[in-house]
Amino acid sequence: MSQSRKKIKKLQKERRQRHQDTLKRKEKAAVRQQSEQAHDEVLEDMLPLFSPLSIPSAASKQSLEELMKPVIISEDLADEPEFEGILISPLICTETFTKVGQEIGLSPEEFESLPAEEREDTRLVMFEKSLQQLLTAELCEDILKRLNDLRLRLKQSGKKKETAKVAALLSFLRKDEDRSIWPMIGLVQAIFQRSLRVGFEMIEASIDVSEPDAGEGKDTSMTDKLKKPGPGKKIKNLLKKTPGLREYLEKEADKVWEKGMEAILAGDLQLGIYSLEELEAGIEIIATVSGFDSDKAMLASDPSAWKFPDDKAKTLVTQLDSFITKLFTRARLGQLREKMNTLMKDPQYKGEWFPFILLLKEHLADKKAVEYEKKFLIYAFFGELRGIEKEVSESD
Numbered sequence: 001m002s003q004s005r006k007k008i009k010k011l012q013k014e015r016r017q018r019h020q021d022t023l024k025r026k027e028k029a030a031v032r033q034q035s036e037q038a039h040d041e042v043l044e045d046m047l048p049l050f051s052p053l054s055i056p057s058a059a060s061k062q063s064l065e066e067l068m069k070p071v072i073i074s075e076d077l078a079d080e081p082e083f084e085g086i087l088i089s090p091l092i093c094t095e096t097f098t099k100v101g102q103e104i105g106l107s108p109e110e111f112e113s114l115p116a117e118e119r120e121d122t123r124l125v126m127f128e129k130s131l132q133q134l135l136t137a138e139l140c141e142d143i144l145k146r147l148n149d150l151r152l153r154l155k156q157s158g159k160k161k162e163t164a165k166v167a168a169l170l171s172f173l174r175k176d177e178d179r180s181i182w183p184m185i186g187l188v189q190a191i192f193q194r195s196l197r198v199g200f201e202m203i204e205a206s207i208d209v210s211e212p213d214a215g216e217g218k219d220t221s222m223t224d225k226l227k228k229p230g231p232g233k234k235i236k237n238l239l240k241k242t243p244g245l246r247e248y249l250e251k252e253a254d255k256v257w258e259k260g261m262e263a264i265l266a267g268d269l270q271l272g273i274y275s276l277e278e279l280e281a282g283i284e285i286i287a288t289v290s291g292f293d294s295d296k297a298m299l300a301s302d303p304s305a306w307k308f309p310d311d312k313a314k315t316l317v318t319q320l321d322s323f324i325t326k327l328f329t330r331a332r333l334g335q336l337r338e339k340m341n342t343l344m345k346d347p348q349y350k351g352e353w354f355p356f357i358l359l360l361k362e363h364l365a366d367k368k369a370v371e372y373e374k375k376f377l378i379y380a381f382f383g384e385l386r387g388i389e390k391e392v393s394e395s396d
Contacts, residue, residue, distance in 0.1 A: 042151070043171065045166075046168050073186050075186035075190035077147075078191055082146040085243045085244030090198040091202060096133055100126050131189070132183050135182050143188065147166060151167050201238050256359060259356070266386065267389070269356075269383070271343065274327075279381070321374065324370075325370055328377065360376070
């Protein structure tokens with residue numbers, strides 16, 4: 001037997017042992033819950049699960065398994081309206097799942113060649129190991145809130161058995177403070193499986209969208225590419241059939257943009273938007289309005305350090321706005337987009353800042369980019385001044 005198969009067998013044995021340990025812990029919890037105060041609403045909703053069982057002081061193995069079924073086998077709850085739009089970061093799911101497979105030493109081909117039962121067991125092992133890395137406090141709180149919303153809806157509709165099932169799961173997950181049981185739960189695994197599927201589909205669609213244009217040197221915006229029948233249709237279908245994906249992508253884009261803008265203003269991300277002559281001209285504007293000489297204006301380039309009367313502050317904003325607007329003609333914006341293309345191929349920018357530069361390139365394609373992206377252009381101006389200041393400080 002190969003080393004990878006031995007490792008899989010070991011992991012499967014560990015998984016079965018964890019489930020047995022879980023049953024034992026839940027047996028104690030079930031007995032304890034029987035004696036807890038009756039005013040706990042969630043416990044009251046669980047009573048239909050206990051009524052056919054005889055659990056006075058100790059639960060039989062069969063009774064306990066019946067009690068645990070709605071907890072462990074709960075993947076169908078992922079299809080309820082309350083869970084329709086929940087996703088774990090799809091791309092991070094695919095990355096984590098792939099790494100777990102590599103850690104096990106199992107290639108996709110080897111996985112597919114496993115017998116059906118062993119393949120399913122191995123898949124669950126990989127799900128659990130992935131979820132151990134992906135379950136955050138924020139995500140768990142979201143799931144608990146959605147479970148409680150589902151419990152209340154089912155209760156109001158008079159569905160006692162369904163309410164009891166959700167209440168049992170909600171109660172067990174609330175008590176699992178270290179989240180050791182969460183990766184075994186059917187609902188959680190179903191959310192992960194959905195996110196994983198979406199992640200792989202996003203990768204496939206993004207490859208189609210990001211393929212170079214057939215025309216030599218032709219610069220086509222991402223928006224224009226999405227209008228094409230092939231890639232555009234794939235993206236649109238994925239967004240249409242995956243509730244919550246559009247909202248997730250918008251939130252991720254907002255995070256990328258906010259983080260990039262902070263780095264731009266701090267001078268940590270230098271994109272070379274302005275020439276040295278343009279920076280000097282901007283400094284002269286600051287110097288004239290503020291009363292500083294040019295050097296002091298540069299060193300005091302952090303707006304929070306300025307102490308201006310309101311009239312001077314307004315004058316400075318107006319003059320800088322006019323200065324930047326005149327600089328960025330349509331031709332200049334086109335050059336900037338070309339520069340973003342170059343930066344995206346530069347290894348220095350291919351990691352953390354690549355998504356931000358990609359977004360920036362798209363924003364610059366808008367006909368009103370100077371108006372809409374004025375904040376970025378101003379941030380870049382002060383950020384590049386800070387970059388110069390840092391270089392001067394380091395050389396001193």
